[in-house]
Amino acid sequence: MEYMKFCLWFTFLTAFMLVGQAFAVVADRDIYADTWVAQDALGRSMPAFTEV
Secondary structure (H helix, E strand, C coil), X not given: CHHHHHXXXXXXXXXXXXXXHHHHHHHCCCCCHHHCXXXXXXXXXXXXXXXX
């Protein structure tokens, strides 16, 4: 019975840590459009905000 409790807790904690890591990766993404950079295969880039 103790082994079963250990397995359940271990599974729960492992799943909790994996979900936490998944959300941490999303938080590191840049979602602000003023910092995006675009460039095509020919090396042409989009104008900056100050140039528009």
